[in-house]
Amino acid sequence: MAIFAIEPAITFETHRSEWVTREEHAEQLIPLIGRLYRNHGVVTSIHGHRLINLSATGVITVHDRARDRGHAELTLDQTRTVLEALLEIAPQPASIDIARLALSLQQNEARDPAAHLRAELGKVSEITPTAGNTDVVLYGFGRIGRLLARILIDHAGNGHGLRLRAIVVRRGSENDLTKRASLLSRDSVHGPFAGSVTVDAEENVLIANGTRIQVIYADDPAHVDYTAYGITDAIIVDNTGRWRDEDGLSEHLRSPGASRVLLTAPGKTPVKNIVHGINDDTITMDDKILSAASCTTNAITPVLKAVDHAYGVARGHVETVHSFTNDQNLTDNFHRGDRRGRSAVLNMVITETGAAKAVAKALPELAGRLTGSSIRVPTPDVSLAILNLTLERPTTKDEVNDYLRRVSLHSNLRQQVDYVESPEVVSTDFVGSHRAGIVDGLATIAEDRNLILYVWYDNEYGYSSQVIRVLEKMAGTHPVVIPARLDLELTFRALR
Incomplete structure (x- = not known):
């Protein structure tokens, strides 16, 4: 009996001590992260999750989240090594993935981290935007x-x-x-x-x-x-x-x-509708008026581009389950729109959406291939798009999920597409997501050329994050990304 009484106590103390040590190490990282941001304009992240303005617990959570998503473990000490080396280099403004640089140090067994990273970042000053405020x-x-x-x-x-x-x-x-x-x-x-x-x-x-x-x-x-x-x-x-x-x-x-x-x-023609990550490269200084499209268009277009690139989208239907918005009534009252006069907090309301047609404004190759409709539901934020697609080439659930997971981690659509596999997630888990859309891998249905994807999106914060990215592009202040992200072709080849 004495053995069973002592062992849990030792385990508790051990775990508690380990946590306190991790907290202390995380606290030591915070001023390093802050100095890089405020003095050098460097935005640091761990596999796309920002470190700026996080608490010690938040820093630990970001590290643990990376491990939970299948990445190699990144210790707080490894992060500190990279941060200190970056401060020694004093780089130009950039968006830097600490985890990927740490992996590079580990793979090359670099004895002088600053020298190794200086070589990695050698071209930053040449490609950093020079625009002012x-x-x-x-x-x-x-x-x-x-x-x-x-x-x-x-x-x-x-x-x-x-x-x-x-x-x-x-x-x-x-x-x-x-x-x-x-x-x-x-x-x-x-x-x-x-x-x-x-x-x-x-x-x-x-x-x-x-x-x-x-x-x-x-x-x-x-x-x-x-x-x-x-x-x-x-x-x-x-x-x-x-x-x-x-x-x-x-x-x-x-x-x-x-x-x-x-x-x-959404802007009316001839106003350009821009979805960052898709067609922001068409923005020029001559464009005086632009549109950032809609929240739904931003959520589904990057996923559709990734799927179309890998498998080809022959046709499809987009159904959005959308949170209610200010243009609906709280209680039944007159409204010039069909059905929107009925209480938003008591009803599911069928309505139209132009998102499917709007996709073609940013991704012309899908013009005429998509239809769409929407259901407004009694939640204040976070919506769900269901993409029911017929593909040109067959796939399986495991393959398409693995591909979209890689897109979310390594591709040049990483800021737009996220991926999750959990049997417990619900809409409120995505409040505050800065990604345009999050693929729910467990909900994927794939059979030969028929594919159904479920894409969550914070129709407020995720969309606002996309708007900021368009603003940065217009102003020429979007930070350089280090290390460079893969294009979709290289991302897809990694499956083969």
Whole structure:
């Protein structure tokens, strides 16, 4: 009996001691991560999961998550070796995957980590974007506008790159400024703002984590003088959705200080609809008005591109199970749209979606091959797209899942596509995902040339992350990726 009484106590103490040691080591990494970000503009990650602004527990979780997804174990000490070597090198701004660099050090048995990494990063200074700061104005401060503000503030880093300078709204009440600050600080879906938000009532300014955001009240996009606030050559991000054609959106360009416009909704031809990772390479400095397409288009297009590249998509149907949105009624009332007048929180509501046709605007090779429909459901965030596809070449569940898992880990669509295999995940597990879409591998159905994929997506945060990537592309501030990611052909060949 004494043996059974002592052994659990020893195990408990051992495990507790190991955890405390890991916490201590993780705490030592935080200032290194911060210095690389603030002093050098380096965004560090572990297999795509950012390390910036994490707690010690968060740093440990990211390391453990990598191991749980089948990667070789990455210790905190290995991460520290890479971080210290990077600080010694003092690299140019870049997005750097610590895990892949650590693997390179291990495989090459590098005795001088800094020298080895200096060779790895030798071309960074040659390809790093040289653009300076770019002013950003959020026209509209609703669900997407506030999430964009959070991300821009979180990405402020050393003050270079995209700079959130102002938001433009209609005055809602006498205490409008305080209410705007409160909505930025508190969110029922995404939780509290990570930091502090204060109000300068005399200047109509919000100050969030040191970022000074001018609040401008206006009813017309053409009647704002941004230069009066020291804002020049700004990209105006239209979050209202009121104007979706070139004529309406060009009204923004009549305001002094505005140079380009990005719409966070599908744009009407001839406005380019951009899905980052798919057709962002078509953006030029001559493009004054762009659209970031829709949340659903961003979620499904990268997955469809990956599948089409490997197996060919002959035809397909996209069914989205979508969270309710502000254009629906909380209780039954008049609505000009079919069915949307019925209570959003009590009903599943069949509605139309243009996402299937919109895919062709970013991926022309799929034009005419897809149909789509949607069901709005009583959840506030995270949606699910069901892709029912007929392929040109047969596959199996294991093969297509392995391919999409590799796409999510190693390909140049890694920022857009994620992959999960768990019998327990539900929609709330994907709140806050910065990927455009997450393939649920256990739900995959494959039989010869018939394939059904289930793709989760945070239709708020995941989409907002894509919008930021388009902004970075427009401004020329998207960080260089180190090490380089594989194209889809090389990713698919890895299966053979």
